[in-house]
Amino acid sequence: MASLNPGLGTPAGSDLRRASREQLERIPLLLRGRLGHFVDGASQVPRAGRYRRIVDPATELTIAEAAEGSAEDVDVAVASARMAFERSNWRRLRPADRERMLCALSELVRTNGEELSALETLQGGKLRSVARRIDVEGGAEFVRYMAGWATKLEGQTIDNSIRIPGRQWVTFTRREPVGVVAAIVPWNFPLAIALWKVAPALAAGCTVVLKPSAETPLTALRLAELAIEAGFPAGALNVVTGGAEVGAALAAHPQVRRISFTGSTEAGKRVGHSAIENLARFTLELGGKSPAIVLDDADLDEAAEGICGGIFLHQGQVCTASSRLLVQRRVRDRLLGRLVRAARALRIGSGFDPDTQLGPLVSAHHFERVMRAIERGRLDGATLATGGVRAGEAGWFVEPTIFVDDSARTSVSREEVFGPVLTATTFDDVDEAVRLANDTRYGLAASVWTRSLSAAHRIVPRLDAGIVWVNSHNVLDNALPFGGMRQSGVGHDLGRASVESFTELKSVCMAV
């Protein structure tokens, strides 16, 4: 396979795109050659000596090689996190010191934003503008938000009714850091989702072993370096790179006390089993098949724009993507017309091109998966309104795709595709819309589009979803807990609920 990276020693091909090569040369991380794990404050070669190629999905060219970890590497990283957790200087850190370090980290994410966003575009195909806005700016703001919680974790003084004569009793609770945290994250928002886990864990006084996705390890490695620059001691944030095997070893490690996982429902269940085995605390943020319900009084231009953004943002590789349109019969044709026109108008290309609106899928493997889902949808009887084919010849681009499926029974309507694929189903009344919306194993997100405040209020409580948007889709806030119901997960990222989930509640009962 051709390589863009002179640091790897493979001769760069003559057909390489100039733009990509220039991008690469401005990213110091990539010029170091092979990348090791980041453990105990320094880069470490993988014990088994194996590396994996990291490929730019827009060009199919190798941009880096990152360590392919093993259970041994995981042992070393967990030991480092454990030692850092036990070290007296970490334990003695005042909450205000953790806050200061997290503020510094937030600032470093921002000031290194050009490099971090370029890495996201190179390794994952994400539009540069999306990487800047969500992974970098959003990530930095989230770290600052979590910095504030470091000084605001508190227990309660509780009046008690203990009846033991001759003594008085003081009872209260404390929130204490749970210990070593395993953070296992997917490839779609590698930096943002890593920060969703790392920042609350550090704010609560835990130490972390972060396992990024095998396809997208680069920003996690850079983040660990920035944490050292921000003042965190060696071992507070470790990164072990590699695939499912590394994730499984980390999730099963007996010294890991808390697992924060984001990924597919299938892998999440395996992680949950490992967590139960060790009685480690865990949260699972999993897949989704989120409905967007459009009532016939909705502002159709607004709905079309919101749903288009909801399904085509990052090529549909978003857990909360509005992948199931449920539209009331009277407005169906008008809305579908708008959506098909908008989909066809999207400019497809490299994430580095500022005019691009739809980039490539993350990998060849994922591209095949999405194309298979489209093919199955067709065979099952869903009608293609637009797209459904590969775009271009190099890179893993798929045309924005819309299916009409009034049965709502085809695989493409029911299974998470995690690509730029929308299915549209018609309903006649609100009861039918709610039934269709809830007819899924998932329960991550939903949106309702209506001008009627009372219709919105009546529908929201009936939807089985962890987050419901009204007249919008994919809008998150750092303070608003984010998590799924049913097979979409357990527990929450973001908000107070998240940082508290990295603590143990200790009760103290004092005879005085």
Ligand code: NAD
């Ligand atoms: P994935 O489950 O294949 O991998 C996620 C992470 O888990 C990766 O780091 C992977 O190496 C690791 N992993 C895989 N198998 C493992 C195992 N048995 N034990 C431990 N770790 C394991 O998911 P993906 O393809 O990287 O990401 C796409 C999925 O993530 C989609 O289903 C999407 O909906 C979901 N997702 C959910 C959210 C959310 O917040 N709910 C956010 C983003 C993505």
